[in-house]
Amino acid sequence: MTKILPKADLAGTIDQWRAEATVYGPVRRGDIIDFQQLTGSNDEALTLDANSRYPPKALFLPQSEAMFRMNGSGLEPVEAASSERIVLGIRPCDARACQLLDGVFAGTEYTDPYWSEKRRQTTLIALGCTDPCGTCFCTAVGSGPFDDRGADVMLTDIGEAYVAQAGSAQGRALLSRLQDASQEQVDASSEAQAAARAAIVKPFELDDIKETLYGLFDDAFWYDVQQPCLGCGVCTFLCPTCHCFDIVDEAQRGERVRNWDTCMFRIYSQEASGHNPRPTNVERTRQRIMHKYAYFGELYGEVGCTGCGRCVRYCPAGIDIRQIIRSSQARG
Amino acid sequence: MPMYIARTAVETEDQSLRSVELAFQHNSDRERFFSGYRPGQFCQLSIFGKGEASFGVASAAWEGSFVRFTINKIGVFTKAIHEMQPGDPIGMRGALGTWYPIEEWKGADIVVIGGGYAFTTLYALTKHLLDPKLRQEYGDLTVIYGAREPGLFLYKPEMKMWGRRDDVTLFQTIDTPREDWDGLTGYVPTVTKELAPRADKAVAFVCGPPVMIKFTLPILNELGFPPERIYTSLERRMKCGIGKCGRCNIGPKYVCKDGPVFSLAEMGRLPAEF
Numbered sequence: 001m002t003k004i005l006p007k008a009d010l011a012g013t014i015d016q017w018r019a020e021a022t023v024y025g026p027v028r029r030g031d032i033i034d035f036q037q038l039t040g041s042n043d044e045a046l047t048l049d050a051n052s053r054y055p056p057k058a059l060f061l062p063q064s065e066a067m068f069r070m071n072g073s074g075l076e077p078v079e080a081a082s083s084e085r086i087v088l089g090i091r092p093c094d095a096r097a098c099q100l101l102d103g104v105f106a107g108t109e110y111t112d113p114y115w116s117e118k119r120r121q122t123t124l125i126a127l128g129c130t131d132p133c134g135t136c137f138c139t140a141v142g143s144g145p146f147d148d149r150g151a152d153v154m155l156t157d158i159g160e161a162y163v164a165q166a167g168s169a170q171g172r173a174l175l176s177r178l179q180d181a182s183q184e185q186v187d188a189s190s191e192a193q194a195a196a197r198a199a200i201v202k203p204f205e206l207d208d209i210k211e212t213l214y215g216l217f218d219d220a221f222w223y224d225v226q227q228p229c230l231g232c233g234v235c236t237f238l239c240p241t242c243h244c245f246d247i248v249d250e251a252q253r254g255e256r257v258r259n260w261d262t263c264m265f266r267i268y269s270q271e272a273s274g275h276n277p278r279p280t281n282v283e284r285t286r287q288r289i290m291h292k293y294a295y296f297g298e299l300y301g302e303v304g305c306t307g308c309g310r311c312v313r314y315c316p317a318g319i320d321i322r323q324i325i326r327s328s329q330a331r332g
Numbered sequence: 333m334p335m336y337i338a339r340t341a342v343e344t345e346d347q348s349l350r351s352v353e354l355a356f357q358h359n360s361d362r363e364r365f366f367s368g369y370r371p372g373q374f375c376q377l378s379i380f381g382k383g384e385a386s387f388g389v390a391s392a393a394w395e396g397s398f399v400r401f402t403i404n405k406i407g408v409f410t411k412a413i414h415e416m417q418p419g420d421p422i423g424m425r426g427a428l429g430t431w432y433p434i435e436e437w438k439g440a441d442i443v444v445i446g447g448g449y450a451f452t453t454l455y456a457l458t459k460h461l462l463d464p465k466l467r468q469e470y471g472d473l474t475v476i477y478g479a480r481e482p483g484l485f486l487y488k489p490e491m492k493m494w495g496r497r498d499d500v501t502l503f504q505t506i507d508t509p510r511e512d513w514d515g516l517t518g519y520v521p522t523v524t525k526e527l528a529p530r531a532d533k534a535v536a537f538v539c540g541p542p543v544m545i546k547f548t549l550p551i552l553n554e555l556g557f558p559p560e561r562i563y564t565s566l567e568r569r570m571k572c573g574i575g576k577c578g579r580c581n582i583g584p585k586y587v588c589k590d591g592p593v594f595s596l597a598e599m600g601r602l603p604a605e606f
Contacts, residue, residue, distance in 0.1 A: 070380045074334070104576060105576060107575075109574070109575065109589065110574040110575065110576070110589075112576055214603065217603045217604070218604070243576075243578065244577055244578030244579060245571070245572075245576075245577050245578070246571060246577070247383070247384060247571045247572065247577070248383060249380060249381050249382065249383050251380070251381040256380070256384075258577075261571075261577070261578070261579070263578065263579070268569070268579050269568070269569050269579050269580075270569060271567060271568070271569050272385075272404075272406045272407050272410070272569075273406065273541075273567075275542060275567075277568065277582075277605050277606060278605070283605065287581075287605075290583075290603075291581070294583075294584075295581065295583055295584040298583075298584035299584050
């Protein structure tokens with residue numbers, strides 16, 4: 001089912017969606033694009049021509065989230081938001097990241113109710129990338145600028161309109177009120193998609209990356225690549241697939257909360273005895289890269305990186321994961 | 333699940349280790365716990381305002397309707413638990429993780445090697461094996477247990493009893509000789525090498541500080557224990573206990589749910605990040 005959403009109708013369509021669901025989209029505030037609820041008053045700041053600085057994972061795994069409250073007599077659950085949600089303009093890499101994280105949080109052994117409930121309530125309308133940026137490398141990690149695996153709807157910008165393709169029953173329901181796209185429009189979207197795919201330079205081939213990295217486990221390679229690292233953790237906080245969290249008590253609020261955490265901090269793996277299995281940035285950098293490019297695949301069958309390029313773009317020390325992978329292949 | 337402190341006991345002369353025995357507030361929780369618990373597993377204990385932390389279980393199911401933990405006073409949480417009194421409420425999740433798989437080794441000799449306050453889950457294992465109903469299903473039971481000095485041994489009354497029993501052979505060793513100690517002296521790996529427990533039909537369970545484990549494992553190899561018959565319990569900082577929060581991984585394995593008990597054969601397949 002292929003539909004057409006003229007850009008002139010976007011505002012009205014968002015209004016229609018808003019009658020039935022809470023709608024989120026990438027909103028520009030100053031220099032930063034971040035996913036916010038579209039309330040009507042901020043719709044003008046909706047920004048669909050560049051990806052957000054912060055990945056939309058926070059819509060499912062908030063940076064800080066209460067797990068339960070303590071009252072005088074015992075635990076009480078935190079009331080979950082009950083409304084349906086629509087996320088407009090999530091990029092394929094970030095939608096794909098949500099799908100990868102389902103492996104972690106909705107796994108068969110233990111299901112995480114906080115993540116899973118939000119996922120179940122949410123329809124993802126992805127916007128494919130007709131104008132990929134220089135740091136995008138989705139095609140190298142088995143994805144692409146129009147990878148629709150994590151999306152309920154995939155939009156392709158063809159100038160005056162978006163061509164909309166549903167990838168799930170939720171997506172079809174959402175698009176049911178739109179007009180069908182013409183053959184000309186469908187052809188235009190195919191051309192735009194092909195051009196985008198061709199525009200992304202593949203910085204590396206995955207090949208036997210897992211074996212390569214395992215082979216370098218004890219190599220000085222990790223010392224070399226981590227040298228500029230400040231241990232600030234930006235790469236992990238802005239990563240759409242990083243999901244590590246800490247659990248702490250906010251006693252004054254009477255809440256136990258989980259907060260994003262990062263393997264790039266010493267305290268993350270520091271044991272009470274003082275022993276730390278990852279005592280320096282060398283081991284921590286190795287953990288970050290190997291989790292994405294070796295361990296994640298062993299657990300879930302796919303590389304745990306979607307090639308969004310945020311860690312490359314925002315690293316204050318200029319560390320480039322594409323270069324790390326290339327160097328490992330040259331070395332190994 | 334909601335628990336309360338039933339009993340507490342100071343274990344070591346320096347007051348740093350204390351055992352707490354927790355009892356269940358609800359019978360349904362008790363039944364669920366004991367239907368699943370096996371020695372080697374751990375629980376998350378929770379004191380609201382102080383947080384949550386992981387502790388190995390130091391009791392066998394047949395001892396009674398309680399769960400024992402022996403806790404070193406080392407941080408905010410453990411200080412709070414040391415100050416708790418009988419009747420105080422406390423939260424518990426578990427039992428979590430893997431166990432010492434003795435059910436796979438019926439008929440074998442059992443060699444238990446522990447050091448310092450990591451002896452807790454090995455104590456649970458030994459106690460479990462001393463269940464009169466279970467003991468006859470295994471061969472010789474040998475325990476090698478080391479501590480820095482005599483006052484730092486845990487479970488002293490029980491150790492005295494084990495020393496007198498004929499269905500368990502206990503060797504206790506301290507690091508350096510002292511006038512008030514007439515038992516063995518020397519580090520656990522050295523003592524293990526001297527005692528040379530027979531390996532031909534034995535399984536070894538080892539737990540202790542990282543340096544003890546590191547030097548004991550090669551000695552067991554020399555004595556003829558293959559990696560499939562050496563088990564150890566690993567420690568990692570943990571939060572969730574169910575393989576989601578990330579921090580306790582060794583390669584693709586999470587110590588909280590794929591461990592804490594691993595055979596040396598399994599560890600050999602993991603990257604060496606210990």
